[in-house]
Amino acid sequence: MQSTQAVTPPVKRGRPGYDQETVLQIAVEAFNEYGYDATSMGKLADRLGISKSAIYHHVPSKEDLLRLALDEALIPLESMIEQVRRHEGTADERLEFFLRSTVRILIAKRSYVTLLLRLRGNTELERTALERRRQMDRELSELVTVAQREGRLREDLEPRATARLLFGMINSVVDWYRLDGVIDAVTLENQAISLLFNGLHALPKNQTS
Amino acid sequence: MQSTQAVTPPVKRGRPGYDQETVLQIAVEAFNEYGYDATSMGKLADRLGISKSAIYHHVPSKEDLLRLALDEALIPLESMIEQVRRHEGTADERLEFFLRSTVRILIAKRSYVTLLLRLRGNTELERTALERRRQMDRELSELVTVAQREGRLREDLEPRATARLLFGMINSVVDWYRLDGVIDAVTLENQAISLLFNGLHALPKNQTS
Numbered sequence: 429m430q431s432t433q434a435v436t437p438p439v440k441r442g443r444p445g446y447d448q449e450t451v452l453q454i455a456v457e458a459f460n461e462y463g464y465d466a467t468s469m470g471k472l473a474d475r476l477g478i479s480k481s482a483i484y485h486h487v488p489s490k491e492d493l494l495r496l497a498l499d500e501a502l503i504p505l506e507s508m509i510e511q512v513r514r515h516e517g518t519a520d521e522r523l524e525f526f527l528r529s530t531v532r533i534l535i536a537k538r539s540y541v542t543l544l545l546r547l548r549g550n551t552e553l554e555r556t557a558l559e560r561r562r563q564m565d566r567e568l569s570e571l572v573t574v575a576q577r578e579g580r581l582r583e584d585l586e587p588r589a590t591a592r593l594l595f596g597m598i599n600s601v602v603d604w605y606r607l608d609g610v611i612d613a614v615t616l617e618n619q620a621i622s623l624l625f626n627g628l629h630a631l632p633k634n635q636t637s
Numbered sequence: 638m639q640s641t642q643a644v645t646p647p648v649k650r651g652r653p654g655y656d657q658e659t660v661l662q663i664a665v666e667a668f669n670e671y672g673y674d675a676t677s678m679g680k681l682a683d684r685l686g687i688s689k690s691a692i693y694h695h696v697p698s699k700e701d702l703l704r705l706a707l708d709e710a711l712i713p714l715e716s717m718i719e720q721v722r723r724h725e726g727t728a729d730e731r732l733e734f735f736l737r738s739t740v741r742i743l744i745a746k747r748s749y750v751t752l753l754l755r756l757r758g759n760t761e762l763e764r765t766a767l768e769r770r771r772q773m774d775r776e777l778s779e780l781v782t783v784a785q786r787e788g789r790l791r792e793d794l795e796p797r798a799t800a801r802l803l804f805g806m807i808n809s810v811v812d813w814y815r816l817d818g819v820i821d822a823v824t825l826e827n828q829a830i831s832l833l834f835n836g837l838h839a840l841p842k843n844q845t846s
Contacts, residue, residue, distance in 0.1 A: 461757065463672045523837075546755075548670065581837050585828055586820050590837075592813045593806050593829055600805020611795050619794055620802055627836030628732075628790050628799075 448496075451476065451486045456497045456539045460546070464494060491553060498547075498557045501540035504533045506560065509567050519575035524621060526571060527598060531617045534601050542602045565591055594624060657705075660685065660695045665706045665748045669755070673703060700762060703752075707766045710749035713742045715769065718776050728784035733830060735780060736807060740826045743810050751811045774800055803833060 458467045458475055469490055473480045487493050508529040515522045534541050544561065547554045569591035575581040598620060605616060667676045667684055678699055682689045696702050717738040724731045743750050753770065756763045778800035784790040807829060814825060 463675065466672065466675060575837075582835075585832060585837070586824070589818075589820050589825060589828060590832065592809065593832060596809020596812075597802050597806035600801065600808065603805075604801045609798075611798050615795070616798060619798060623794060623799065623802060623836070624832075625837050626791075627832070628784075628794070628834050 446476065446478065446482075446486070448486045451483065452493060452496055452500070453539070455493045456500075456543055459494070459497070460539055460542050464543070465550070491551070494543075495553055497540055497543055498553075501533075501537050501544045502557065502560050504537060505530070505564060508533060509564065512567070512571070518580060519571055519578050520580035523568075523571050523575050523581075524625070526568060527594065527624065528617055528621055530595075530598050531601060531620055532613075534598065535605060535607075535613050535616075538602050538605075541599070545599055545602065565595065568594060597624065655685065655687065655691075655695070657695045660692065661702060661705055661709070662748070664702045665709075665752055668703070668706070669748055669751050673752070674759070700760070704762055706749055706752055707756075707762075710742075710746050710753045711766065711769050713746060714739070714773060717742060718773065721776070721780070727789060728780055728787050729789035732777075732780050732784050732790075733834070735777060736803065736833065737826055737830055739804075739807050740810060740829055741822075743807065744814060744816075744822050744825075747811050747814075750808070754808055754811065774804065777803060806833065 454476055455467075455472055458472055462471070467490075469480050469483055472490075472493075473483055476483065487496065508526070511529070512522050512526050515525055517525070544557060547558055549555045549558050565588075569587045572581060572585070572587040572590050572594075576583045576585075576587065601616070601620075605613075607613070611619070663685055664676075664681055667681055671680070676699075678689050678692055681699075681702075682692055685692065696705065717735070720738070721731050721735050724734055726734070753766060756767055758764045758767050774797075778796045781790060781794070781796040781799050781803075785792045785794075785796065810825070810829075814822075816822070820828070
């Protein structure tokens with residue numbers, strides 16, 4: 429047995445090592461755990477082990493933390509949509525690029541996307557973020573429509589409902605996918621894309637038992 | 638102009654017309670809007686326009702409201718799974734029955750399922766509900782495995798991740814589907830099932846442009 433057992437634990441004091449990125453990451457985890465409204469700056473300070481004034485050194489308000497956190501999810505998604513617009517392939521190829529990139533961003537920005545997906549639209553900031561999210565639904569729906577016109581996608585599927593169903597499957601990844609889980613991120617991306625494009629029944633009916 | 642403008646508004650008093658079902662429905666809408674933890678019995682009483690003691694006439698506690706609300710979603714889902722177990726068709730047919738029934742229950746019990754899907758697992762009651770939900774994931778994953786063994790489902794898809802992706806698409810319906818929306822409930826069910834089983838690319842590649 430070591431004598432350190434008897435040593436009094438160090439008193440909690442300000443930890444000067446935090447940068448804004450770390451403060452943001454820990455804040456987002458707290459928002460996701462307790463809800464944004466229920467997470468006070470005092471609670472955040474406790475969680476970071478720093479004083480409230482030390483948090484205000486990093487960001488002027490809780491709403492600024494929310495804005496920064498939502499941008500962590502929205503900016504990469506919007507930049508991906510810009511790439512889709514400039515992509516010179518068929519609508520079908522652009523659709524695949526859109527869906528694959530979304531899976532990657534969701535895995536990389538999991539906690540930030542979770543926050544975005546749970547927004548209720550209670551404030552102007554939240555409503556603006558939700559509107560940016562709806563713009564992505566419209567982009568995806570438009571891409572489905574163009575791919576149908578090109579003859580590469582079946583035409584019986586209603587484009588807006590299809591866009592919602594596609595995002596539904598892909599967005600669910602933030603709720604259940606863990607990096608230490610049963611499949612790695614690349615396999616997950618390939619399986620989700622293949623499931624969406626080819627379905628559970630990949631083979632013609634007459635080749636199955 | 639009517640002279641009623643000058644009349645003092647009636648004092649708030651108990652509305653004897655509520656039954657437990659209505660109280661439950663309004664409570665669930667409040668839980669979904671503000672979050673369960675942030676919805677006090679006082680807030681609920683305001684929303685119902687009745688006194689707190691009138692709510693306690695219907696249910697002994699807020700947690701009982703949560704239990705009743707979660708059962709509104711869980712009991713039909715578990716009863717559907719019982720039907721799947723007794724179903725005498727192939728695993729493929731049982732899988733389709735499972736997914737179709739889930740879409741129907743989600744549309745019929747939308748606000749209750751929304752509450753279930755947003756649970757964080759903060760209390761014993763919430764953890765029990767989440768465990769009942771995980772049991773459904775396992776049932777679906779097992780059904781995918783059996784359908785793969787039967788040779789009716791492609792074998793390259795990892796069953797647990799596939800079950801999560803299938804539920805991801807279908808559960809999303811509670812977030813976006815509205816009865817007055819672009820497609821009716823039966824069309825939505827058919828389109829979601831067809832998308833999942835046959836994919837976006839329904840035709841063989843050589844038949845597309």
